[in-house]
Amino acid sequence: MADLPPIEDLSIMAQDIIKIGQVEMNLDYPNMQPNHLFVLPIPEETVKKLQHGHIQKEIYIPGLANYLAPISKPKTPITDPFYVHLKSAKPRLSLDGDHHRVFLVTTAPNYGIRLSLQFSVNPLSATTNHKLGLNLQLKKDNWNEQPCKICKRSPNSSIRYVPPSIQTRLMLYNATGAASASFPLELAKHHRNFQPHIVIITETRLPARHAKRIASSFELDQFHGLDALGLCRGSWIAWKGAFANVDVIDKAPCKLTVDFKLTV
Numbered sequence: 001m002a003d004l005p006p007i008e009d010l011s012i013m014a015q016d017i018i019k020i021g022q023v024e025m026n027l028d029y030p031n032m033q034p035n036h037l038f039v040l041p042i043p044e045e046t047v048k049k050l051q052h053g054h055i056q057k058e059i060y061i062p063g064l065a066n067y068l069a070p071i072s073k074p075k076t077p078i079t080d081p082f083y084v085h086l087k088s089a090k091p092r093l094s095l096d097g098d099h100h101r102v103f104l105v106t107t108a109p110n111y112g113i114r115l116s117l118q119f120s121v122n123p124l125s126a127t128t129n130h131k132l133g134l135n136l137q138l139k140k141d142n143w144n145e146q147p148c149k150i151c152k153r154s155p156n157s158s159i160r161y162v163p164p165s166i167q168t169r170l171m172l173y174n175a176t177g178a179a180s181a182s183f184p185l186e187l188a189k190h191h192r193n194f195q196p197h198i199v200i201i202t203e204t205r206l207p208a209r210h211a212k213r214i215a216s217s218f219e220l221d222q223f224h225g226l227d228a229l230g231l232c233r234g235s236w237i238a239w240k241g242a243f244a245n246v247d248v249i250d251k252a253p254c255k256l257t258v259d260f261k262l263t264v
Contacts, residue, residue, distance in 0.1 A: 063177015097128030
């Protein structure tokens with residue numbers, strides 16, 4: 001493989017396959033002598049090879065393409081994320097698992113959030129649907145309002161500290177595969193620009209154990225995840241432990257519910 005032909009001498013399909021590898025996996029295409037061209041399969045052979053289950057898995061899990069058209073739709077970097085301001089106390093968001101998107105979400109001022117993340121698969125279209133539900137605590141909690149255990153007197157409201165409500169910032173990244181070389185860099189870029197309190201990554205197509213390495217690259221030391229099943233799904237919730245308390249309320253194979261409260 002040391003002497004491959006110039007890329008312009010290859011078929012359009014072969015060029016597309018090489019470009020996917022260059023963009024997503026940082027692969028370099030070497031040169032090859034014309035008399036070695038026989039090692040490259042003809043387009044019809046290439047298409048047949050790409051339909052093999054193990055090859056589909058290698059393409060789909062790293063996010064090189066979407067699930068319905070795995071050889072024709074390579075990912076491109078997201079340069080313009082969607083900015084969303086939520087005013088409702090109980091907003092709901094729904095995502096198509098094959099849409100490579102970044103949402104930068106700001107909530108209404110709150111004292112805490114109950115966050116529910118779940119996914120399901122449409123067996124007819126073989127696509128995943130991810131749903132994010134938020135339940136904002138808009139009224140102050142009973143901070144320091146418990147009566148004294150000795151004298152039973154309630155604290156003086158004039159000196160009681162009530163932390164301010166905060167507009168929570170969430171970054172919602174529908175990754176369509178999180179194993180490619182470009183994913184951590186792109187995620188870190190949006191995280192640096194938006195400085196979210198919570199990072200939610202959907203359609204990772206990877207087991208949750210892979211989240212730790214990626215999250216640690218941009219200083220998110222805490223996370224919970226839902227494992228991918230087959231060639232799709234998988235979700236991560238990540239945050240900085242020094243800035244928030246998170247309690248897991250419920251966790252099932254396809255659903256995760258947590259209580260999130262900022263501490264700073």
